[in-house]
Amino acid sequence: KRHVRLTPEQAAELYRGHYGTHHFPHLVAHMSSGPIIALVLTAKNGIQKWKTLMGPAMVLEAQAYWPDSLRACYGRRTKYGDYFNGLHGSENLAEALREIHFFFPNMVVGPILRHWQVNDYIQRHLTPTLLPALTALAHERPAEPILWLADHLKRHNPNEPELAPQPSEQREDARCHTPKPSEESLVK
Incomplete structure (x- = not known):
């Protein structure tokens, strides 16, 4: 979706x-007279479905x-025709x-995924990460489940290296960059 105001040259x-x-x-004058909303709609037989929704x-x-139809509801007759x-x-x-690239020059237009491709993507990429996270969420039952889940997914991102968790004492010492005092230094 993009809101845009076309120049006469662009129209x-x-x-x-x-x-x-x-x-x-008249078409150029009208299309450059105010803001428009450009949408990219995708569906199987999407062009024909959109034409049917628009009407004549x-x-x-x-x-x-x-x-x-949408044109019956929102169209208007003018003195020009x-x-x-x-x-x-x-x-x-x-x-x-051509029109997608006109309004969205950086958009990569790919094929619409078939049902089996969507299922394959979910099984291959989402389930291995999301299922353990949701299971842990159910066991943990935190007060803020969405924040907990977001933090858990961030910490267990399969695309990032996983660091071994440090004990809390070591983490505090590492933050201030001072070594933990030894027993000898405390006695002196």
Whole structure:
């Protein structure tokens, strides 16, 4: 999600596929007239699902035949024609990738994980760390369970080297960098 205000040049670049049509100047003027919200939505058949939710591009058609569509609810008719329907959706995957990189240039677009891939990731990477932590949490029953769990996960991060815990006396001495006094020095 990104809130952005396009310049006329940026709007023209975004809608370059409409260049030469009679509504192109109005589209550019409208898209650069105020802030917009850019979203990246992912789902299996996501482009088609989003198009179905949006409804027809023509607001009057959307209101007449698809009254529950987003364009029927949020689109508006203008004196220039029925161009400002309030929403945009990519036509195809290639267009979606171009538009994603337009608004989110640093985003890495990868494939959507399949159900078995999600399960495999959970079993391989989350369960070995989270299950022992949640078990310890259940045995410990701390007053602040979320803080306890966060601290436990931080101390048992599998991507960090694990240091052997020191007894509390040694830790205090190590903090102040003074050796523990010997019995002889205390007697003198």
